[in-house]
Amino acid sequence: MRRSESEAIETISIALRHHRERAGVSLSELAKRAGVAKSTLSQLESGEGNPGVETLWALAVALNVPFSRLVEPPTPSTRVIRAGRAPRLRAEHSAFAAGLLSSSPAGASRDIYEIALEADESREAEPHQAGTVEHLVVVSGRMRSGPTASPVELDPGDYTTFSGAVPHLYRSVGGPATAVLIMEHS
């Protein structure tokens, strides 16, 4: 990979300059803060060279942005889905209804679901692939959810996150319940 404008480096140089300007800091200043030579930073922003993680890390810290923000790109426009109007997925299980709100494009897969449980119903979910993480926000009703081994009680507005790699459940308590589920894959 000699002279190849390596895609990764391309995005890095752009992101780097972008975040620096957005923070309103000069190249020299940033270099000083991050503890790297001005020359190095200059070359990086002009898309030359192949930075080491140490260097990038230092810059990310100095810019006060997560590391990943320096290596990944963008996304789309306005859309509205009314309550309960999301495209239905596998409604085989009577009491469980899930609506897909937003599916992430390839790569950083991330799905947002709207889920609905009838009164005092329960749904057991098999473990997904390792690295899967679920985020759940209760919209209405009371739920008991999380890893089957250690679920938690949730009231409207409550939020919980847990690994999707182990058996887990969604259960409504004392009436119907709805929630927002964000699922991340690896």
Place this chain on the structure above:
Amino acid sequence: MRRSESEAIETISIALRHHRERAGVSLSELAKRAGVAKSTLSQLESGEGNPGVETLWALAVALNVPFSRLVEPPTPSTRVIRAGRAPRLRAEHSAFAAGLLSSSPAGASRDIYEIALEADESREAEPHQAGTVEHLVVVSGRMRSGPTASPVELDPGDYTTFSGAVPHLYRSVGGPATAVLIMEHS
């Protein structure tokens, strides 16, 4: 820097070995696929050295995992945040309160917020950087939200997504309102 414990490198060596074993591929084999020397990979997995992005990128591709998966620490375990208990962020504007639920651990950077508006209050938001996308789910009350130029009415459970790169607003209608906001950056 002969010093091994660079935090970033630590996580890299772990993530690297973890994903390789999970893929059930030998060190030699992976090295060949990614086009890097076995020696390099060996040292990386033992936590020595400071890899360049090119090298890491090649490995990420060969492992078929997003780049960030190699540099960000693995996703956390179970966590619960009760309604309104999320860490408060800059509540300078009286009627607006935002709680950070989850700051993107990996992949496309993504923050999940819990937001609360007092009765008939409005919050105008300045455009964020290009490529920012917002996802909003109303938990309670009625809201009027979206791009300032074309907001939409939302009832509890309603979901909307729009570009954060243009001026936009969050407004409660006919009473207080709460919602979940997922914000994606580039």
Place this chain on the structure above:
DNA sequence: TCATTTTGTTCAGTATAGCGAACGATGGGG
């Protein structure tokens, strides 16, 4: 049993990332 292959490690050479010191170019103050 003794080859043969495949595993992951260690070592010397070399390509290069990063550093520090120059540089020319602006931009205010005095």
Place this chain on the structure above:
DNA sequence: CCCCATCGTTCGCTATACTGAACAAAATGA
């Protein structure tokens, strides 16, 4: 006007990340 910052770039030098080969230890096979 000159002077002194500060800006971003370019240029040797040194440190080191990466390579390829040689290595011992396990695994495979006949």
